[in-house]
Amino acid sequence: MNKFHISYNEVHNIIQKLSVKILKDFKPDVIISITGGGLVPSRIIRNYLKCDVLCVGVKLYNADDTRNNKIVKYQWLENNLENKKVLIVDEVDDTRTTLGYVIKELKKENPKELACCVIHNKIKEKTCEIPSYCSYYVGEETDDVWIAYPWETDNINEHQKYCKK
Template sequence: MEKIYYSWDDISNLIKNNIEPIQKYNPDYIIAIGGGGLIPARLVRNYINKPIYVVTLSLYDDETIGNKVNIIQWINLNLKDKKVLIIDEIDDTRKTMDFCVKELVEKNNANDMCVFVLQNKLKNKLGVLDNVNYHACQNIDDKWVVYPWDL
């Protein structure tokens, strides 16, 4: 699969140029999906000073997409009536994000969520994001993305 490489400056500029809707949303909490969402979440926090919590999910095995989302780490936090910003690096199949949103509703009573990703791959998705605000900094073709923290 063809690869796209992003630099630290690319990532910084993507966030800087797309932060306004997130600032207007004004979340109470940031939920980073570990590992890919950790660095983007910290960079977003430069613009909105909110606490970061981490949920760790696994769908990928090395460079191949698995069939089932596995919970590695979850949070113990009541999110009812709180604005929750969920951050990951990329929306590929949407399977992980769909799973995360549903689990936050079921386990944490979340009822006001916004998803923020650096890139959205333009392809058919395996998951849906109903009743969730969605913001992708960039829409891209279906290529393997290499971030500066992957090198």
């Protein structure tokens, strides 16, 4: 599979534009970051949306990039989301397995409104649909390529060499 390297600057610019789209019709009370890939994007989005960030820990992939057979839930919320406008943030919508799981689980918390956003949506078949009760915001549509985000590398200088200029 081809790899697409993206720089911090590119990510920040995509998120800035994405935040403008979100704020046109949704003002969240809280951001829910899906740990791992969603942490850095959530922090950047917070700059524009001006609300608290909470985290949920779920994973489909292990640290060595091997895939689990099912979602592993290792951290969840203690905060009450009832009657709150909630924005879920992750870096990429690949198969939609993780995002679909988090949407379904957070709906049980009775939020007033639920929305989700990703930096990248891979144009490919998904495991589920985004429910009609959840708004969906995308920074960029991409082909089905491996996206290498800068926060995933152990050598940022090497990563930068592969980023488009």
